[in-house]
Amino acid sequence: MEDDTERADPGTGTEVSRRGVLLGLAAVGGIAAVDVGGFLYAKGWLTPDALTSSRIADRFEQLNGKHEGFRRNHAKGLSATGYFESNGAGAAVSTAVVFQPGRVPVAGRFSLSGSLPGATDANATVRGLGLQFTLPNGEQWRTAMLNLPVFLDSTPEGFYERLLASKPVAGTGKPDPEKMAAFLAGHPETAAAMQIVRQHPPTSGFGDSTFRGLNAFGVTDAAGVTAAVRWMLVPEQSPESADQAQPGKNYLFDALIRAVATAPLRWRLMLTIGEPGDQTNDATKAWPAGRRTIDVGTVTIDSVQTEGPGNARDINFDPLVLPVGITPSDDPLLNARSAVYARSFTRRSGEPAQPSAISVEEVLDAR
Template structure:
């Protein structure tokens, strides 16, 4: 599969490639990973109710079922590859080499839909993800996993877990239990506010014209000892179109993305937003004011799309706390939770049988 999409797009090959890319969605090989899940976000006495990485990972399996070999969340996805070319503007706030003027940094990434079902039908409202790994010199890496929401729905890992269970779709209606949902929302005004804000930023037509936001705050440090809080976003250079109204094809978002690469590379601007002294660093449900200073740090160019075979995103854990010198985590409680749960999810899926090729895709181009 590697780089086959760089070949001239003969029509039958294109159909095959599109189907192939989808057929490998989400599967992993056995790579013998070790569960390195730290547990920084839970403290206090040991009780059976204590939220642990294992319980969080179990929560995904309770809600979405068990799908061996697949990510517990964002299970449906495809891998991409390209490079980031820095504008130099980011060097004023960070000494990370990735921001040096003109530097080209290779990038491996993954587009995904939230939820733990690997062959779930595409829907415009489902949260879209873009995860990236920047490979810097000297073995340094910057990993990030972003979504197309303006803020996150939950302030704490416990809120995430409770919401996931409260919003579990009932088999008969396909909708959450109205009482459980209402009870959760009554306890979580921050989630209600975040959902209202999301309605003001409706999803765009697809992956290529989505803005992907890092949402958590990080500390950027430059070589002169300066430190500023930063949130980052990938803003599309593709024209933005409104999402389709009503249902879409089962794999339509992914098929449209794969087809878009036939027209050439896809590009996003990396925008760094510098937080002010009053801005929350430990609450991803709260937006920062629109007036905050931004820096255009460079352009991400994604030039190829692949299945999740070994060698690209299938075997990567996009742990958002893997950072180069010049970028550091904040006190946001989601970050340490994400790190430990992603590790647990990675350990489970890579320890399970290789399910490569077993996903049934029944899109209109299936043959």
């Protein structure tokens, strides 16, 4: 993606300089990127059938209704704070300041996928963890990760079509099986990714989940050599199986709140270095086992907060907010994610803020 180019969203006609927006926001605290640009994929933009960030945001609203003040996806969440302690090992592959030895603050958000802010927790629902690293040179690194081994779609079109196919049918609350079967028949990459996901059942909660960035990026070392990379957070907490749902509508979040109140949670940040031939433009494909992996430090979460003004509720975890030394790959999902996240932020920031379904204070008072 060319950050310095002017782009127009077919849905709005608004031109923006993406880098200019991000730099301006960084100067005032950098809590959100409000790039309202759309994105282009395959058949071209400025055409009547172009897929835009607005159309994808609209689709989330159509699936489960419009919920003002909340993200259009991963609406249910809990804010968090902590720090990242770099051991310096990442400096071997990247000049990014975040990989120099030392500690930097992080703001995070745990979430569940879906557009219902009051949905009942379920083990099978995809879990998310967004992090913002604030670096001493004024840069930021933002990343949005999932507890999946691979992503289910390789293109923005595929993602959009899966949303269409997965719309719940009145009376059953589940997708139309014929529509889903037709979608999978036309998207064998998604069918294969679903098989991989089924082989990696979820753990008992947020604290023992492994979170992966899924998309590929580039890292450039001091000699100017760039390599493909994917990253993941591996929990220091011992994983436990999630055999059945626990009592309570918010049991996953309640358990997270109680755990952090007892002791900080920690994850090892691991970089997996790709080799020539490893796909960087398809997040449904896992890289072969045995790729070089570097342990670059520890992410510690030592506090969680009910979502509200000034915490991670208001952070846009745009995957293209990157420090010097980390660059986007050719994965088409990156531009799409960036644009849709920005569209979601723009909409919710202009709506009345609604209270979160999860209250840290209520959970701790009930202990």
